[in-house]
Amino acid sequence: MKKKNIISKNKSIMSNSNKFLTFLSVLTLTVLLASCVNDDDYNLPDLTINEPMIPSDKTTTFEAVKSRLEQAQADGDDTAIIGLDEELYIEGYVISSDRSGNFFEELIIQNKADDSDPASDPRLGFRVDINVASLSDTYEFGRKVYIKLSGLTIGESNGVMVIGKGEGSDVEQIQAYEYKDFIMRSNEVVTITPKVISISGLSEADENTFIQLSNVQINRNELNKTFAGEQDDEFDGFRTIESCEESSTITLQTSTFADFKSLQVPQLKGSIKGIFSRDFRDDFNVLIINSTSDIIFDNNDRCDPIELSCGIATTQGTNNLFSDNFETQLPNSLISGNGWTNFIESGTEGWEAYTSGGSNSSLGISARVGSFRSNDVSTISWLITPAINLDTQDNETLVFKTSNSFSDGSNMELLFSTDWDGTESGITTATWGVLTDAYITQDSDSFSSWFDSGIVDLSCASGTMYIAFKYTGSGEVDFDGTYELDDISIDF
Template sequence: MKNSNKINGLFLLILMVACVKNVNFSEPQTACTTELKANISFADLEELLGDGATQIHQDLVLEGYVISSDRAGNFFGVLYIQDKMENPTQGLQIEMDFRESHLFYSAGSKILVKLKGLYLGKSGETLKLGGTFTSFGNVSVGRLPSLQVREHIFLSCDGGTVQPLQVALPEIENTPLNTLVEFKDVEFVEEELGLSFALAEEETIRTLTDCAENEMALLNSGYADFQAEILPEDNGSITGILVKDGKQLQLIIRDLEDIDFTQERCPEIITEFTSTQIFISELADPDNNSGARFVELYNSASEPLDLNLWTLRRYTNENTEISSSIDLSGLVIDAESTLVISPNAAEFELVYGFAPDLAVSTNSPADSNGDDNLELVDPFGMVIDVFGVIGEDGSGTNHEFEDGRAVRNPDVLEGNPSYTFGEWTIFNDTGESGTTQMPQNAPEDFTPGIRD
């Protein structure tokens, strides 16, 4: 009896091993079809859309190419398809309750979708197909039940390779949504280096940038297999599906194989520059029209200069604290050219016949009544040029231009952080000896935009 038990146990063990050896763990074989033929395009499908979710009753077949994959868990319950293998013009998503869909509809597969009985809808700018979802009596496109998926979605025997659309970040607004795209020469922004792709169990946005500082959002699932992986530090190419959430364009990768960052990062961009060749060249307080006031700057250099983080400060009357300032960021002053700033752009254009380079508010440094003091300051806080004496009211002094004009002499080619009367020709009504007490009228007595 004891030996019989041993024999039976050995037989069962052999049987179990034999069964395990014969198990096929490869991906399931999905039969393809050559019988179905497409009879509607993506564009024509969208024309069927009514108000809200629309059920399709016609015997229609749509063909498309699978571009998503749930293999790494960054996609769930959705299949993205586009209309062409190369240069797609449209894409859409199919909502379905079908796990491990990549085993049946792998990325790059051509599929045929029997549309009859499915629901068509739109979320934002994204076209959707699927089943129905009802909430408080409102019907919308929801996930197609798993048992119905293979009754509607068929694998075609025709094959090919889907080529991602090559896109530069500045061109992204003109790219069709829900299509496979590739960006080259991009990297993650410096402040995110060292972070993981996503927070655990949370959708997380990371930011891509190119060497011109154009940016793109990368959307990652907190359940993806690579959620805890650290963002790569280098530069290179990335492939994914372009989607839109509200107004924000986003990229979703299938897995880490979509990222090929093997190049050096972009060189650091220096956006703050200093120069002593930028200076105040004319100040205007016309006797006949206070709305025609302006400040003119001049660049005597042979190259243009970006005024990022430059400021123009005003010290009203005898004040030693800044009364107002103008941030010149976003402006570039061309080589050997002026930059005219007006506190009343409409009146300025009416009087002088052209628009100022920068329109600012009243009571700003460009709106002085002639007894204030001004400083031009570079991005590093250094005073490059000054008009007047800080702490001294200009009335009755050699830096008063009330009802008149202060113009920089043409032989001056650099700013001066200390006010020097000899660099200026000044007109006013009550200024100190050496100035010209002759009020000036606009437009005839002023030359905005022209270096005298």
């Protein structure tokens, strides 16, 4: 009986304890709810950014920083170092975004949101190298930032101006533990208006700035490609953007880490916005987009040239209509005579006769053209045959040979026209198509070899035809190379 009373007593104590714990739980929950809501006042986390207090007398311009670098380089230094005791700031706007993976551990900033007042305040940009990924989470496109230059170094990397930490003659990344001491966010986020410009109008001053190209398209020979997902795309994919208004091109550069790398390039024509820059080796100009939303190619009316393809013939004709091996030409003089039209549309370089031995030998006397170190902003040169009447015989063929001295950014095309009037003034207004079957030496070919065009069949064409060898330089005169031409023969 005594044992039973003890058990009942323990049960009573446990029951009272449970009731007390339940009471405490309800009381705690009530207090918590009351603390969260007070007269319908819902408090949100404070996400405001305190505007950095930057002394106005310590702020300098992008132009002044650029001049400081230029002065250092004139004095024989590769970089300009801003001393730790020198309190100095610049302010600008972020124009790059790594959200799509096409930029990595870098911010591109320019000094203005638009291109207003270009005379007194030229639009300029810098690349800021930072050892931090996902920078767009903090420094999004259009965000105004202040950069404290004290302790940083200004230099050039991959051909563009860059800000970072000095390491000898190099500019290295600002490290993750310190970058917020140098790059400060403003509350202000603005709309960035790109500078609308033609490809040929771009200059070094436009590097690291946001631009827009209009009435352009991807070259027709690359429409079957992705942005950067091809087997031979290593680190970056390079695709050719061509203007529909001028004979100018620029390279679209896409990282193989971009999330749109495997998408097919746009098939139509239109406008594209991006950051004007240089390739990794500083060989040629490139355009880098933040995302595919920067491309609006919505016009079906592409500006591709007419193409003529009769195929490759099995045998060369035995009756000659026109030929030239240039052996009668005077070396180092412009090609002339024999019915040729040697026309310089742009620049100072035309097709000239040359002779050379060694590893890059000519075939006796050959014709060549190139804009390398010409100091010409643009080079376009034509070498056009006399008229060939294709209606008086059948089975016409064309053969020639080409070589190059590192053609690099330059290009040679084999064109034809049936409506050119034979005058120099009419060349640029005539309709020129492409003879697509001929092989023209590529930049990847050995510079020491000559390559046969193949026996180009012309039998499917009719009328009076002019055939042109057209050379176009990219405008990068230290990168453009040379093409050589010889042993031309048109037969039936």
